[in-house]
Amino acid sequence: MVSYKELGLVNTREMFAKAIKGGYAIPAFNFNNMEQLQAIIKAAAETKSPVILQVSKGARNYANQTLLRYMAQGAVEYAKELGWENPQICLHLDHGDSFELCKSCVDFGFSSVMIDASSLPYEENIALTKKVVDYAHQFDVTVEAELGVLAGVEDEVSSAVSHYTKPEEVVDFATRTGCDSLAISIGTSHGAYKFTPEQCTRDPKTGRLVPPPLAFDVLDAVMEQLPGFPIVLHGSSSVPQEYVDMINQYGGKLPDAVGIPEEQLRKAAKSAVCKINIDSDSRLAFTAAVRKVFAEKPAEFDPRKYCGPARDLMTELYKHKIINVLGSDGKA
Numbered sequence: 154m155v156s157y158k159e160l161g162l163v164n165t166r167e168m169f170a171k172a173i174k175g176g177y178a179i180p181a182f183n184f185n186n187m188e189q190l191q192a193i194i195k196a197a198a199e200t201k202s203p204v205i206l207q208v209s210k211g212a213r214n215y216a217n218q219t220l221l222r223y224m225a226q227g228a229v230e231y232a233k234e235l236g237w238e239n240p241q242i243c244l245h246l247d248h249g250d251s252f253e254l255c256k257s258c259v260d261f262g263f264s265s266v267m268i269d270a271s272s273l274p275y276e277e278n279i280a281l282t283k284k285v286v287d288y289a290h291q292f293d294v295t296v297e298a299e300l301g302v303l304a305g306v307e308d309e310v311s312s313a314v315s316h317y318t319k320p321e322e323v324v325d326f327a328t329r330t331g332c333d334s335l336a337i338s339i340g341t342s343h344g345a346y347k348f349t350p351e352q353c354t355r356d357p358k359t360g361r362l363v364p365p366p367l368a369f370d371v372l373d374a375v376m377e378q379l380p381g382f383p384i385v386l387h388g389s390s391s392v393p394q395e396y397v398d399m400i401n402q403y404g405g406k407l408p409d410a411v412g413i414p415e416e417q418l419r420k421a422a423k424s425a426v427c428k429i430n431i432d433s434d435s436r437l438a439f440t441a442a443v444r445k446v447f448a449e450k451p452a453e454f455d456p457r458k459y460c461g462p463a464r465d466l467m468t469e470l471y472k473h474k475i476i477n478v479l480g481s482d483g484k485a
């Protein structure tokens with residue numbers, strides 16, 4: 154058993170309380186490798202932004218859970234080395250799908266876990282979430298839960314359409330589970346194809362897809378039911394068109410990729426939404442930079458020569474999100 158406190162990590166409780174009060178959101182960036190982690194920490198340290206490092210089940214399988222834990226521990230020291238005196242870094246399990254996985258992360262030094270039982274029937278979601286909360290809270294580890302289903306693939310369940318969170322369920326759910334934050338479904342989804350072309354309109358000038366707005370009425374109703382309660386938005390990548398264009402220009406194929414417009418995320422960040430999850434945008438930046446080097450320098454075979462530019466582009470992306478979208482700069 155390792156306590157996250159010994160590793161210099163923090164849970165989400167104070168972060169979220171301050172974010173709601175201050176009208177900004179904490180970035181939750183997924184990482185699977187060293188370059189992503191370096192970029193996240195550099196961006197957070199340079200902007201003095203609290204940050205949540207997210208590890209999915211897939212990331213644990215890809216990178217090895219022991220290595221990821223030590224990387225996060227190293228990240229705290231790296232942040233200090235970069236001049237961030239009191240780093241506010243949370244290590245969070247993203248989309249935990251079982252009690253055993255959540256327990257293993259708590260025991261391993263994570264400061265926060267998500268139990269995503271949103272695809273289960275309501276009562277089963279409550280029972281499993283409560284079991285995780287009861288365990289995690291013994292160690293002051295915070296727990297995110299989810300109500301509602303995002304469109305796309307989530308929790309190994311594929312759903313063609315999203316099922317928005319039902320505001321009439323949130324008080325009962327939060328009270329009975331004791332969860333610390335709640336992920337809701339208001340029209341975001343995972344990946345780089347958040348909407349089908351049929352769901353969008355097309356900008357006649359640029360030919361780009363214009364997505365439909367998020368269901369802010371559902372968010373408002375949830376906030377009315379649970380005033381001041383931390384709300385989480387998954388699937389919040391914006392799918393920047395400059396990265397999509399770069400990828401397509403240098404041999405990739407991502408036709409009609411579309412994300413959540415940044416102005417909608419800016420609006421959400423000012424509300425009780427205090428954690429915004431971003432993974433796909435980092436994947437797009439990484440891929441765009443690597444493809445560019447491969448196309449322009451076909452003789453290059455030193456991974457540092459293409460992972461380095463990828464890291465730089467991701468750092469730029471993370472800083473942009475922190476400063477221009479979430480507003481979390483200067484808050485840590």
Ligand code: G3H
Binds near residue numbers: 248343433
């Ligand atoms: O919500 C999903 C995250 O983007 C993690 O994705 O399961 O492919 O690591 P992953």
Ligand code: 13P
Binds near residue numbers: 183342344387431434
């Ligand atoms: P994106 O696919 O929009 O980056 O969402 C990431 C996410 O929700 C991780 O849990």
Ligand code: ZN
Binds near residue numbers: 388430
């Ligand atoms: Zn997610």
